[in-house]
Amino acid sequence: MEPLNKQSSLRPRYQQEDAAHDSRKALELCASLGDYQTSLTKFKNRKDIFERSVQGLKQILPIAFYAFYAVDEASFDIELEHCDQPDQKQYLDETLEALIEQGLVAQAFGEKRTLSAQSKDGEHALLLHALTTTSKTYGLFICFLKNRVLEDGIADTLTTIIIKSTCYALENFELYQLIDLKNEELTAKNQQISKSEIIYRNVFENTGNPTIIVDISGKITFSNSRFVAFSKCTREELQSKHFSDFIIKKRLNFAKLLQETQHQDPAKPIEYIFENRLHEKRTVFLQTSPLGIDNLHIISLTDITALKEVEKKLHFQAFHDPLTGLPNRILLQDRLKQAIRKRNRHPGSKYAVIFIDLDRFKSINDTLGHHVGDQLLIRVGEKIKDCVREMDTVARFGGDEFVILLQDIQSELDCERVSRRILEEFQTAMSIQGHEIFMSISMGILMSQAQPIDASDVIRLADMSMYEAKKQGRNKIVYFHDIADKEIEKKLFLENQLLKGIQENEFFVQYQPLMDLQTNRLFGFETLVRWNHPDLGIIPPNSFIPIAEEIGLIIPLGQKIFELAFQDYVRWIQAYPWVKDLCLSINLSVKQIYHRDIVKDIKSMAEKTHLPLKNVRLEITESIFLDNNEQAIETIRRLKELGISICIDDFGTGYSSLKYLKQFSIDLVKIDKLLIQDIPTNMTNFSIVSSMLELCDKLKLQVMAEGIETNEQLKKLKTMNCGLGQGFYFAAPQDKQMVEDSLLKGRA
Ligand code: C2E
Ligand code: CA
Ligand code: CA
16 A cells, blocks of 8 residues: 555645635636526436536545435434445445544534545545535535545635535525426416316307306406307407496396396396497396306396297287288287276276178188188278277177277267268278179177176177177177077076086097107197087087186086096006006186186095196196286196196187296197198298297297198108197097007007
């Protein structure tokens, strides 16, 4: 082994200029480390820092290799983390062992400056320095120098400076690592947030409806593109807009609107008129809901303008005769009801109903053709209108029948005058398409009655009087009071017959299959009553139901029908369990709805026969809507509570009101056979039926087409997506025996 002093002579004496050079180098290094402290991305790991430091040290000192021992701050265990000559590990460990024994390690940590030492084997001079900052202890840095002795004191001073810089570099490196980690976490979170924001934004954008978010005052804070398009504003313009800027309502109280629409019954949607920037008006339904943050609310609009227009058309059609434009029988009935009510309140107020029928109209139609017939009817309507006051109603009641309602007349004399004038008017010929036509008429008149009377009865009695006029030789006027006694007699006769018929069980029911048009499977049955009269044979319902209604016998008769149908249906379910999926439809007269015990009666009948009510459907005509009676709404609600479904019969011939369909919570709508019959050829009816189907689809109502007789009708209905159907094409009403035979064969 070479003597130490000889080894030391390997290096020339440390001169002043050397010191200046080394100091400069050390300072440059510190500066560059400082650089790294602020741009630490360049250090990938701690090893890089050590190597960088050692590179610097090497410019001042003859370094052979170095080692870094990391310290566990909790246990103070020391462990080799990095060494640029890994094969020296054992040598290093032994050296460290010796340094610990000599107390130099403890000293290094205590004094926090560079200590010089000698390796145990005397091969190397060592520099050891604890890497610490004010807050943290990293470990121990040991440099093994090529020379055995370190000659000059200046080296450890410079080393101290470098090592301190290394420590700060380490500290910053850790700090930045932490920041990186936090950054990563934040980025991940942000990504998550923006993902859900994208989802919500998409939902908001694609609700299909114009939708906005407003604050509690109604100021618009967000709007989807549909709303932008709907409002005809730009996004910038919307930023300064208030929702009420678009709603036509004097002094719209926005807070109240929110309240109203939030707790609104979906069955009674509130309509508003929306006016866009170009002053175009649309009818909308509003739906609002709180967003759950910052007192914001979502407002979503459904544009129902098209629906309203169709409804308006249907409504006009519903109340007017398409040929003459005169009020139809529904409107007439409505006005007549008002007149009756007025009369009941003020006995002094009088009205009169004149029922007019053209004599021998049919022969004109047959000889001169329908076109002339139609023109004639239009002219007759105009002629009659010319004879009455503006306030009176002239309605076309049916084919060649017209009905006049004279309101607020002083006495019978007024009515007499009007009817005479009409009769005179018809003394002159009418010139139609080159034909001179003389037309005589028969009139029946009913003056307001002292006792309470139904509108339909008033018309029926006026009609009866008109018949009497025809019988007496046409071109005549007959007053009901002149024939009343005879009529009363007739009514009494029928009343007795009906009552007897019920007691003697002369009534029976038939069932007509109801079909699911899409699957072509049996959907259920409609119950239809018939009267097997001992002398007159089978009488169809249209001939006795109106009378039974009038004299109140519809109540016991209705009960009988329920009883028969319930018994049959229960028997079928027991024999063929799949029948429990079929519905049982029963017609219910409006008079029955108004019967006090109707709900109770149906319920107890169902209990008695063990019939599940969930498959029962009651068919009611639209006339239930005419009175818009709270009692009717309540009865329907209670029936529905029992599980019964409600169906509107003969839809399209009466009110055709969507509002009522919703208000009464109707489940199914049956489109009247008159509309169905000529859909393959009549474009008007075709478009009426298809808009009805569209509307019902929007209102989530089931639809059934009545009176399907041909394959063409069926095909048309299927293309229009009509769900259910009934008619001779599938089957006529059948006796229960026939139904049982087909049930036996299994499900269609
Ligand atoms: P509705 O409720 O409209 O019953 C359908 C009527 O159309 C039935 O006449 C039926 O036989 C007939 N029909 C079925 N398919 C076709 C078809 O393809 N073409 C044509 N032209 N007609 C078809 P029905 O049995 O004479 O009954 C007439 C009306 O009497 C019923 O009309 C209903 O309003 C009333 N009605 C029948 N049974 C009852 C009942 O039990 N109670 C009450 N309150 N009314 C009833
Ligand atoms: Ca029916
Ligand atoms: Ca019907």
